[in-house]
């Protein structure tokens with residue numbers, strides 16, 4: 001690159017992270033990904049990967065080489081007998097779901113957003129909800145990883161299992177994932193039911209509630225005593241007429257939250273009253289059936305900031321009680337509901353936020369105004385005190401010192417990291433803040 005060439009800048013979806021890297025490459029195909037890595041080595045640049053930038057923190061920020069994988073897209077193969085799909089890492093989840101639907105297949109569970117890349121979602125422990133469902137990364141049965149020296153590792157649970165399981169939740173610290181094979185299931189429809197219940201009744205039997213349907217979630221405006229409950233169960237019934245309206249009604253609710261956030265910019269204490277005044281009636285049927293990916297995801301055009309922690313399932317009710325008290329004492333509220341989801345333990349991936357424990361996920365979303373962002377600190381404090389592990393892709397302030405004791409196999413990840421990236425090519429400033437410098441433990445052990 002000539003020294004006078006203008007540098008391209010990059011920012012994330014929520015506008016909370018930006019950078020002007022020395023170079024931005026948008027490889028298409030695995031050979032181009034290998035070239036990107038060897039170019040960085042030749043120029044002595046650090047590398048960070050980016051998907052669609054839907055993480056709320058500095059994960060992809062670099063002043064070296066930013067490898068934007070959003071053009072490295074497409075389904076490479078579908079195996080209907082396994083069943084499984086092999087997909088390039090820059091493919092968006094919604095695009096993957098559409099291809100699978102045409103092939104009569106589906107992913108068993110998804111989070112709320114179809115726009116993000118498979119590689120970015122897997123790398124950060126993205127999850128949906130349901131006690132029988134682990135994070136998206138737990139569906140990965142094989143992946144191809146390009147490490148700092150340009151080697152392409154073809155990984156699965158039999159070939160180099162340690163690197164494979166670490167690479168399933170890697171926050172981009174081990175190399176560039178070129179493609180992934182994910183376990184699928186035959187396509188299915190879900191019946192959605194929405195209801196309300198007193199919060200305390202749900203918290204008293206939280207594990208019973210969590211097991212009450214295949215997919216459960218709870219939405220709670222913390223100034224209220226009741227919560228909205230959404231369950232989804234498999235059904236052989238066809239989609240209900242106008243079911244799609246429900247999907248867009250969730251988008252419309254988020255638009256209202258955005259407007260309430262703007263109206264309450266000066267005073268977050270006014271949010272409950274504004275929220276009552278500005279909320280929309282929910283159109284369409286209360287109980288409905290639709291194809292699975294349209295039930296799991298909905299368009300999310302309004303920009304916001306979210307913080308989410310993965311808690312031990314059994315500690316989640318007490319954490320929510322304490323959170324209600326802390327928010328009332330703070331006297332400030334977000335127009336967005338606190339969203340509670342659940343998930344199965346991830347038994348093998350050392351940096352999975354669900355590692356080793358059935359999990360309750362507690363998410364707070366806030367508008368981007370400064371007063372609201374302060375609320376995140378209140379929530380983070382409570383979540384940490386209850387054993388919470390922050391979502392790798394969401395807002396948080398945790399450093400390696402805070403994170404290491406929360407992950408029993410932290411040292412295993414660090415050993416693998418030192419093996420495949422000994423010079424710290426993928427260790428940007430933020431990755432070092434999160435994970436510490438590469439090889440710190442190994443050097444301490446040798447000294």
Ligand SMILES: Cc1cc2nc3c(=O)[nH]c(=O)nc-3n(C[C@H](O)[C@H](O)[C@H](O)COP(=O)(O)OP(=O)(O)OC[C@H]3O[C@@H](n4cnc5c(N)ncnc54)[C@H](O)[C@@H]3O)c2cc1C
Nearest residue numbers: 051052053054055111112116117119120126127172177393
């Ligand atoms: C509106 C919205 C809704 C969301 N809903 C959910 C939800 O329901 N559940 C949930 O769990 N999370 C959710 N998230 C968080 C989101 O899933 C993560 O932030 C995810 O990482 C975003 O994917 P991305 O493609 O934008 O990745 P990016 O944010 O671009 O990158 C994330 C990380 O992955 C690394 N990375 C990306 N691609 C590769 C690759 N090919 N190889 C190696 N490393 C790579 C990057 O270096 C970075 O460290 C949501 C976020 C938003 C903004």
